[in-house]
Amino acid sequence: MIPCIESGIPGFDDLTKSESAMGGIPENSSTLVYGPAKTGKTIFSNQFAYQGLLNDEPCLYIMTDQGIKQFEDMMFDFQRPINKFIEDKTLYTINTTSNISEGKPQKNENIVSSYINNPTDIMVKVSYGVKYVNKNNPRFRSVLDSSTTLLAYNENMLILRVLKAYLMRINEAGGTSIITYTEDSADKKVETILKTMVNNIVRLDGKELTVEAMKGIGKRSSPYQITDEGLVI
Amino acid sequence: MKKTHIPKLDDFLGGGIPGGSSILFCAVPGVECEAFGYQILNGNIEDGDKGFIFTNVTEPQNIIYEFNKYGWNLEKYLEEEKVFFVDGSSNFMGVPPMGKYTIDELSQIEGIVLKAIDDIPNGVGVINNLSTLLDYLDDDKIIEIISKWNKRAKEKNTILVYIFTKWDYDPKIIENIKNSVDSVISLTSIEERVIIGQGFMVTSASWTTPSKNLVLFFVLQPGGVKIYIPKILVTGPYNAGKTSFVKSISKKSVSVERMAMEKFPTTIAMDIGHVDHKGFVADVFGTPGQERFDLMLDVLAKEAVGAFILVDSTEPQTFARAKEMINKTQSEAIPKIIVANKQDLPGALSPEQIREIMKLDKSIPIIPTIVNENTGVEEALDTLLNLLYGD
Structure with a gap:
């Protein structure tokens, strides 16, 4: 039986159940969530992160297109308040959006900033973040939302190398990761390589969620909608 | 320049x-x-x-x-x-x-x-x-x-x-x-x-x-x-030879000890040494073995990156205490080796016998030593540093 962790998306764990898989996201695997813009990729990732936090699985969250404030607001809007997890230090965020030199000094050691075109620094902070979150629980989750912004601001090949290092780091440390990517935002080749780097592939098109690849199950899909409480299958 | x-x-x-x-x-x-x-x-x-x-x-x-x-x-x-x-x-x-x-x-x-x-x-x-x-x-x-x-x-x-x-x-x-x-x-x-x-x-x-x-x-x-000077812990039951071990792996060492009733020196606070071996430097902290000092173990063990667990190979009745000290120093989570001391004495158990009695996983190396004669000490040091830093 392939051990899985709860996805946090109502209906997803049932959809991915099989004779050899428990349903959910296979533990210690990596998942690419992709699809056109505005189809719920960030919401999917947020629910995944939040479910982990509820289950005492800490989370490393790398955000490249929203700041921590927007992230908190969005979570709150979907009835998923995260301030508790910032306080109890089970959530570690790295964000590359705010212009930190003009901002106020960091209040929390687990809310850190980096720069969108400095992958070296982002990766240093990922290392710290992994150490920070898996100190108390080796079972942790990691979200990178989204790879699209990284690709837009940097040479594609460089970012593919960075993503490879990132996925390896999370995997070695025992975590389960999600990377989001907006379809057609970069060269088709980039998308193909991205797909070879991950274990599972989930596509969202606005109407249907398709599990294109996942250990232990064949291709599956189901309609979904985005409600006040998030993405529901 | x-x-x-x-x-x-x-x-x-x-x-x-x-x-x-x-x-x-x-x-x-x-x-x-x-x-x-x-x-x-x-x-x-x-x-x-x-x-x-x-x-x-x-x-x-x-x-x-x-x-x-x-x-x-x-x-x-x-x-x-x-x-x-x-x-x-x-x-x-x-x-x-x-x-x-x-x-x-x-x-x-x-x-x-x-x-x-x-x-x-x-x-x-x-x-x-x-x-x-x-x-x-x-x-x-x-x-x-x-x-x-x-x-x-x-x-x-x-x-x-x-x-x-x-x-x-x-x-x-x-x-x-x-x-x-x-x-x-x-x-x-x-x-x-x-x-x-x-x-x-x-x-x-x-x-x-x-x-x-x-x-x-x-x-x-x-x-x-x-x-950053990493800290390595030396722990184990009373009279296993921890102080001698710290002395033999260190260039310099300080021991806070006193002569006990029987005119037998015992460590009452800690041993501190400094290892400089094949390019690696580390501070070494030895803990006392008696249960009445267990309160200190936590403090001494804090932030240690590796541990030597010393046992007297002729005293299997102390092995349970050794396991307890592994637990109390939270050494389960860090790389460690067992130093099986006093191999020269009659009745000394072999590393494999010790492994069996202590029910130790194969991944934990057991090094036979005679600390007083400096036998096996360098091998113990090499083994732990290798676990810590790789080849």
Whole structure:
């Protein structure tokens, strides 16, 4: 039986159940969530992160297109308040959006900033973040939302190398990761390589969620909608 | 010779970096490397030299902010025109550029950095970041550019410091880059499931035969690059030979002990030693063995990266206590070895017998020793260091 962790998306764990898989996201695997813009990729990732936090699985969250404030607001809007997890230090965020030199000094050691075109620094902070979150629980989750912004601001090949290092780091440390990517935002080749780097592939098109690849199950899909409480299958 | 202002590094490099040399900080992804370049620059400006920072990783304003976090006042040096920026970031980010030179397109980088080198004879230039440049240019071009920059720097007696992150590149191009500079400092991580430390080591230096010690470091804000001396724990039941062991692996050691009733010395607080073995340095802390001192174990064991568990091979009735001490020092989670002492005495159990009685996993090495005769001590040390740092 392939051990899985709860996805946090109502209906997803049932959809991915099989004779050899428990349903959910296979533990210690990596998942690419992709699809056109505005189809719920960030919401999917947020629910995944939040479910982990509820289950005492800490989370490393790398955000490249929203700041921590927007992230908190969005979570709150979907009835998923995260301030508790910032306080109890089970959530570690790295964000590359705010212009930190003009901002106020960091209040929390687990809310850190980096720069969108400095992958070296982002990766240093990922290392710290992994150490920070898996100190108390080796079972942790990691979200990178989204790879699209990284690709837009940097040479594609460089970012593919960075993503490879990132996925390896999370995997070695025992975590389960999600990377989001907006379809057609970069060269088709980039998308193909991205797909070879991950274990599972989930596509969202606005109407249907398709599990294109996942250990232990064949291709599956189901309609979904985005409600006040998030993405529901 | 110019100082690097990085602790230990000048010693390893035979005193520092000769003017006109190029030095590459080559980091495994996730290991801090920018601080090394900034610290060399800052130290040399303080010494009265001039310098520049080429950046393609973030806008100059953010670098000023990072310097501030380290406690270094880059803004003042900029005002005094001791330092300037070659801004290869702002135009690509769509923000107003800042700095003496600005890069509008990739093809200008080569020429503009040459101009920057000309401007600071006897100074220090930091190139942050070479790997971010590598994917934009083709492999041969990058080697050609580095060679031109280094040649010009040699003429001007200027030191060039390259920051490079070793992403998943073809090993050939990494080798070629390493061969294009005078000195390579490798920055690596030491991992045991999670990164327990970061280390630097001089891989090559054209002007000296460098000392190839691996030094653990961390980066402080404020403070910059600092050397980190890891702590190794020596624990085990009463009278297993911990104090003798600490003494025999240490060059210097101090023992807080007293003569007990039977005129038999016993450790009442701790033993402290310092290991300097095959390039590794560590502080060694020995714990007392008696249960009445268990309260201290937690404090002594804090932040230890590895442990020696000593047992008296002739006293199997103390093995349960040894296991309890592993537990109390929270040594389950760190690399450890069992030192099976007193192998010369009659009735001493073999390592395999000890493994069986203590129900120890195969992954935990058991080294037979006679600490008093120094037999097996070095092997014990090698085994633990190998578990900690790898080959």
